[in-house]
Amino acid sequence: MAGVLLRGALIEYGSDFMGPIPNVVIFQFNPDTMTRTVEVPPRPSSAVARETTQAGEPTVEKITLKASFSAADEFGKNKVLARLFGVGPRLAALEKMVYPANELVAAIGAALGIGGAVAETGDARQPIPRQKMPRILFVWGPYKVLPVVLESMSITEQQFDFLLNPIQAEVSITMAVNAIDECSDDKVGKGALSYSNMAKDAQAMANLANTASQAVELIPF
Template sequence: MNTFHNSPKFLKGGIVLIDPESGVVRRIIALQYNPDTLSRTLQVKGIGEGGDRSQALRLKGPPVETLKLDAEIDATDQLEIADGTATEVGLHPQLAALEILVYPTSSRLQSNNSLAAVGTLEIAPMESPLTLFIWSKNRILPVRITDFSVTEEAFDPALNPIRAKVSLGMRVVSVDDLGFSHRGGDLFMTYLRNKEQLASRSKGGALSALGITGI
């Protein structure tokens, strides 16, 4: 049997949750299969139409970047080797690991309910871990999950899902959202600087290619 030692190693995209204060990694979620497409939209933060002419070319801050992807999850391989978890509950653990990204913890909900019951007038909104979407070393993005939907496509005899597609919508959180001193803001600045370095490696064009000799 031939072994190709020089075959490239395919990386996985995924999501990492970290403590925003200490930077300790709380959970790593690697996608089982990389999605075929990753859609990105950048909404420019300009001054707007009809404003002061002196401001027409100014940017107010980083654009609002949103991402969308569809991730497939399949328990077929685990079922073939009689994996205990897959046999018992199918894909429930993998789906739950993704779904709790958009849930506050049950303990925090219970704590807030107890505070409200004793008459606490102001209860601080629940802060979640810092969520990072990682798509290679060139894209480590602090994000907030904005859309989440699951389509369960096949089930075992006990009605546990064994094949599913998860659609994720994410919004990149920048220094405008977090500030420069926040760990997420620092990661955003690293992402932006890396983007600038990549842009500097793009070869510039020539005016002749555009059919003109000067401007």
């Protein structure tokens, strides 16, 4: 029996998975390469010897990859969407992940002039409420499920149909693993990060055991 091909995905979720249907974008083709950069914060130039041996700011892991999409390779229900919009639905779902959740509502309000009407009747010094960015999970196989923050997204639309819908596209994505603190209410993100860290620790322990056995074999008796 042929093996099952796992595909990477980005999942936008709320406070939990029991609410509205999450926004899920499954990679149509798994990227051929993925670059992971672990950024170590620099030490202060005035740090003494004792401080250089202590943990400072946490390291930041950044992930860069390129996802490819093609309307020609869609099938099933996606084939109908591909004929109507090309790869537009997938691109729109990805773009949604880099905007605040209520961006559409704010845009509609501004278009209708609601924002101006409210400003005229209210206190001009009233603080503007901060918008919350979407919560994103990056899923890459069974051992890497990470809460991430999308830092950049570059979309290259390559070919178009007769309605000028893109039928092929490449999306370069840079994301940073979100080091969620204990005070956060993001239970899903904290659970995913804890699970991925445990999986990484287990692999490191497996390597340690393997290295120890190899070292014993090298010792002459």
